[in-house]
Amino acid sequence: MLKRLKSHDDLIAMRKSGDKKIKQEKVKVSICMTGCRALGAQEVYEEFSKQIKKQKLQDKVEVVETGCQGLCARAPVMTIDPPGAPSIFYGRVTVDIVPDVISKTILQGEVIKKLCYAEAGKKIPYMKDIPFYNRQNKVVLRNCGVVDPNSIEQYIERKGYDAFAKALFEFDPERIISEITSSGIRGRGGAGFPTGLKWGFCRKAKGDIKYLICNADEGDPGAFMDRAILEGDPHAVIEGMLIAARAIGSEKGYVYVRAEYPIAVNHLRNAIAQARRLNLLGNNILGSGFNFDLEIKMGAGAFVCGEETALIASIEGKRGMPRPRPPFPANSGLWGKPTNINNVETLANIPVIIAEGADWYRQLGTKNGSGTKIFALAGKVKNTGLVEVPMGTTLREIVFDIGGGVPGRSGFKAAQMGGPSGGCVPEEHLDLPIDYESVQAVGAIMGSGGLIVMDNDTSMVDISRYFMEFVQEESCGKCVPCRVGTRKMLDILIRITKGEGVRRDVEDLKEMANVTQSASLCGLGQTAPNPVLSTIRYFMNEYEALIK
Amino acid sequence: MEVKTVDIKPVAGIVSEYSDDYDSNLIAILQQSQDEYGYLPKSVLKEISRLTEVPLTRIFGVVTFYSQFTLIPRGKHAIKICNGTACHVRGVDEVKESVKEHLNVVEGETTADYQFTLETVACIGTCFLAPVMMVDDRYFGKLTTDSVTDIVKEYSN
Numbered sequence: 207m208l209k210r211l212k213s214h215d216d217l218i219a220m221r222k223s224g225d226k227k228i229k230q231e232k233v234k235v236s237i238c239m240t241g242c243r244a245l246g247a248q249e250v251y252e253e254f255s256k257q258i259k260k261q262k263l264q265d266k267v268e269v270v271e272t273g274c275q276g277l278c279a280r281a282p283v284m285t286i287d288p289p290g291a292p293s294i295f296y297g298r299v300t301v302d303i304v305p306d307v308i309s310k311t312i313l314q315g316e317v318i319k320k321l322c323y324a325e326a327g328k329k330i331p332y333m334k335d336i337p338f339y340n341r342q343n344k345v346v347l348r349n350c351g352v353v354d355p356n357s358i359e360q361y362i363e364r365k366g367y368d369a370f371a372k373a374l375f376e377f378d379p380e381r382i383i384s385e386i387t388s389s390g391i392r393g394r395g396g397a398g399f400p401t402g403l404k405w406g407f408c409r410k411a412k413g414d415i416k417y418l419i420c421n422a423d424e425g426d427p428g429a430f431m432d433r434a435i436l437e438g439d440p441h442a443v444i445e446g447m448l449i450a451a452r453a454i455g456s457e458k459g460y461v462y463v464r465a466e467y468p469i470a471v472n473h474l475r476n477a478i479a480q481a482r483r484l485n486l487l488g489n490n491i492l493g494s495g496f497n498f499d500l501e502i503k504m505g506a507g508a509f510v511c512g513e514e515t516a517l518i519a520s521i522e523g524k525r526g527m528p529r530p531r532p533p534f535p536a537n538s539g540l541w542g543k544p545t546n547i548n549n550v551e552t553l554a555n556i557p558v559i560i561a562e563g564a565d566w567y568r569q570l571g572t573k574n575g576s577g578t579k580i581f582a583l584a585g586k587v588k589n590t591g592l593v594e595v596p597m598g599t600t601l602r603e604i605v606f607d608i609g610g611g612v613p614g615r616s617g618f619k620a621a622q623m624g625g626p627s628g629g630c631v632p633e634e635h636l637d638l639p640i641d642y643e644s645v646q647a648v649g650a651i652m653g654s655g656g657l658i659v660m661d662n663d664t665s666m667v668d669i670s671r672y673f674m675e676f677v678q679e680e681s682c683g684k685c686v687p688c689r690v691g692t693r694k695m696l697d698i699l700i701r702i703t704k705g706e707g708v709r710r711d712v713e714d715l716k717e718m719a720n721v722t723q724s725a726s727l728c729g730l731g732q733t734a735p736n737p738v739l740s741t742i743r744y745f746m747n748e749y750e751a752l753i754k
Numbered sequence: 755m756e757v758k759t760v761d762i763k764p765v766a767g768i769v770s771e772y773s774d775d776y777d778s779n780l781i782a783i784l785q786q787s788q789d790e791y792g793y794l795p796k797s798v799l800k801e802i803s804r805l806t807e808v809p810l811t812r813i814f815g816v817v818t819f820y821s822q823f824t825l826i827p828r829g830k831h832a833i834k835i836c837n838g839t840a841c842h843v844r845g846v847d848e849v850k851e852s853v854k855e856h857l858n859v860v861e862g863e864t865t866a867d868y869q870f871t872l873e874t875v876a877c878i879g880t881c882f883l884a885p886v887m888m889v890d891d892r893y894f895g896k897l898t899t900d901s902v903t904d905i906v907k908e909y910s911n
Binding site: 241243244245278279281424425426427428429430433464465466467468503504505506507508509520521522523524525526527541582583584585586590591622625656658660664669672673676680682 | 777778779780781782784785815816819820821822823834837838839840842843844875876877878879880881882883884886888891892893894895896
């Protein structure tokens, strides 16, 4: 029953009608229906809905299907919000316990201890007391795990599309770009290029048609924040794209998303259809005369397509191989037209910057990186999941205070940051405040924010081999340094891990790394040697132990 | 499995959905054709080429570039074992060995009864569940060498 919004006033009216609903005295039960599905969330949700109906509790309880709530280690998870009382967080919820959750927690306010998060043997029922949550600052993930991603109404009730309306009716394109530039936001996809500057280039580029692309080809093994955003809050990305489109002067956008993310594609498709029905996408949006529409393009399984020129080739229906730059996509991109490409997380930041202002945004984070960053915490860490913290937070805070440390007796060895383009950060740098430059200085990269914790049982030479195998397989083969360099380095690494290494192997690795870095065509090859170099830098003893 | 002649009639329907621009929609056409046939038979590729006037060489180039596409028939269920960093660190190799042994195939192969095709993927973005796999569109996490064979057995029935 979505009615077309003809003006800004209609949008405001729609939000206000939602305000009344929020005030209703219902217990809200939010169940993660994305990542948690792998561990039975669907069955739990169905049982919940069935019981609520059977016990005729529809007036008292509202069950909401949400996206990722962050603490994936406890999957399947749910949050219970009784009116006027603190939120209760439950994990490892099973179908059998659903009747108890309803009779005890929902009807009597009693906490079920065995479902609570525990730390140091103590059960912590309330979300506000759990360090994993209270030490985070959710700006980009503000709606993720809270709203139903398939409901544009819920997004609008939480001031969704308000920032876009501001950008459309109060700002001219130059003002949008200057706001984004002075916010200091840099691309969250890996390279960290200033977003405002990028938009400015595309706006200034000559051409009647300009394209906007959202890069949702999240291919770094170990990164899943873009997937979570698309699954949990797809409208935030659409709103970010609308603002970007108005800024650069584009009427047509594409979201290039991995085929391996079926739930994300499904939610995004749904969100686009809803936005079209409300006249938030299409022609004469909100009666302003501004036109913009979006199309989803599915990837077909090629890591290199995360590189912008390769991604463009793939949208054009070609083999996804990169080409030399310049010309940069801002001048000659998709079908030779000026094109602006931003990553999912970057775009999800945009509405907040426009709504709250550049000054507010800049307060978050450090001089070199403003705002927050989402990290995908995985590997040998207790609280695996999604973590959003201001730039400048230390690795120790993320891994130990929020992540709950390393399980077992083995202890922390290193954190792998930035996936196949990044490196391993050892214990000695745990107190490093994380931003683009600081991470690079210790031999890793911020990358897209994948953070894999490794304990002392993990062999760093094996990790080095693992990443080299990955990039070697994903190298598109167009340029020789990457095609041959990664193969040769992999051969040496395999030899070393088998215990057949020879003395000069490490020197050879370094030399080949140097050539591959400096002579490769695109980012894939230029950064491919990073995991090798960083493990040689910090864990040379492990290489030596294998090469006798 | 007996070799059946491929019915190329559905290709025209798929292709017609993209009549505005065959060239840039080639990947989508191939994806939909693969959904239809389970793989990309030679006759289908030829038919796509004939209808869209995109040269067969270009089509073949695209098909062989992207790992999603396959030129040989696949099993009824696709088992995709994640080979991401978190899964690697959490011991996916043993899990993979267990499946390989159970199904008696290696990576990229299809079982003799055409029930399963075993693949590995770079990362399916559910690292918090590591080690993890997908069977068709469903995720299975925190796998052990035992649980993984139980899951596969469920699909066999």
